Amino acid sequence: xxxIHVSTTVNGDAVEFLCEPDETLLDALRDRLGLTGTKEGCxxxxxxxCSVTVDGRLVCSCLVLGAEANGASVDTIExxxxxxxxxxxxxxxxxxxxxxxxxxxxxFLVAAKSLLDRNPDPTETEVRYWLAGNLCRCTGYDKIxxxxxxxxxxxxxxxxxx
Numbered sequence: 001x002x003x004i005h006v007s008t009t010v011n012g013d014a015v016e017f018l019c020e021p022d023e024t025l026l027d028a029l030r031d032r033l034g035l036t037g038t039k040e041g042c043x044x045x046x047x048x049x050c051s052v053t054v055d056g057r058l059v060c061s062c063l064v065l066g067a068e069a070n071g072a073s074v075d076t077i078e079x080x081x082x083x084x085x086x087x088x089x090x091x092x093x094x095x096x097x098x099x100x101x102x103x104x105x106x107x108f109l110v111a112a113k114s115l116l117d118r119n120p121d122p123t124e125t126e127v128r129y130w131l132a133g134n135l136c137r138c139t140g141y142d143k144i145x146x147x148x149x150x151x152x153x154x155x156x157x158x159x160x161x162x
Contacts, residue, residue, distance in 0.1 A: 003018040003019060003020060003021075004018065004019055004020070004021055004066075004067045004070075005017075005018055006018070006019060006028070006066060006067055006069055006070045007070060007071065008069045008070060008071065008072055008073070008074055009072070009073045009074065010029070010033060010035070010074045010075075010076065010079075011074075011075055011076060011078055011079025012079065015033060017032040017033060017066075018032070019032060019066035019067060020066075021065070021067060022065070023065065023066045023067075024061060024062050024063070024064065024065060024066060025052070025054075025059075025061040025062075025064040025065065025066045025068065025069055025074070026038060026040055026050045026061035026062045026064075027066065028066030028069070029052070029061060029066075029074075029076060032066070035076050035078050037076060037077035037078050037106045038050050038051075038052055038061055038076050038077060038106055038107075039103050039104070039106055039107065040062060041103060041104065041107075041135070042062070043062050044062070044063075045060040045062060045063040046135070047104070047107070047134070047135045048060065048104070048107040048108070048111060048131075048133045048134030048135060049103055049104050049106070049107040049134070049135075050062045050107060051106070051107035051108075051110045051111045051114075051133075051134065052074055052075060052076050052077075052110055053074070053075040053110065053114055054068075054069065054072050054073070054074050055072050055073055056073070056114075056117075058110070058111055058114040060133075075110070076106075076110065077106035077107075077109055077110055080109055080110070080113060087109075087113070088151040088154045088155050088158075089109050089112050089113055089116070089147070089148065089151045090109060091151070091154075092147040092148070092150045092151040092154070093105065093108075093109065093144070093147045095147070095150070096143045096144075096146050096147035096150065097143055098139065098143040098144040098146070098147040099138075099139065099144075100138035100139050101137075101138050104134060104135065104136045104137075104138075107134050108131060108134045108136070108144055111130065111131055111133070111134050112127075112130075112131065112148045112151070114130075115127065115130040115131070115148070116148070116151070116152055116155060120152060120155060120156055120159070121152060121156060122148075122149070122152060124145060124149060127145050127148045127149060128141070128145055131144065131145070131148070
């Protein structure tokens with residue numbers, strides 16, 4: 001099989017890469033672009049560890065072909081913070097001890113950001129529903145949910161001050 005040329009935007013930067021026709025976006029991000037923050041947990045779309053957004057839509061990158069990113073805008077965990085400054089979600093995950101081994105954390109953070117982009121003031125039920133596609137084997141989900149709700153409050157406060 002011949003490789004496919006993909007021209008896309010990843011975390012706001014224009015990028016190009018070659019990938020196999022059957023190569024997943026997850027593998028292209030990790031192996032072609034060196035963006036190893038996105039993790040493979042299951043390879044079947046069941047755990048959410050590989051969550052990214054494609055054109056603003058939350059997806060499991062293990063279920064999307066790399067070639068499908070052609071012309072799209074992809075956002076990964078590497079694009080969440082600004083340089084050395086952590087995103088409010090990252091800060092709150094640390095403050096609330098909402099992580100342990102870290103395999104699921106990038107997927108939870110990307111999914112939570114996707115939620116807060118759509119709904120800046122979610123209820124606990126809405127957070128739990130939105131994050132239901134992300135699995136964690138180490139923590140209870142309460143700390144993760146509390147971190148997201150706390151980050152949402154901080155983000156709303158910052159927006160009000162702007």
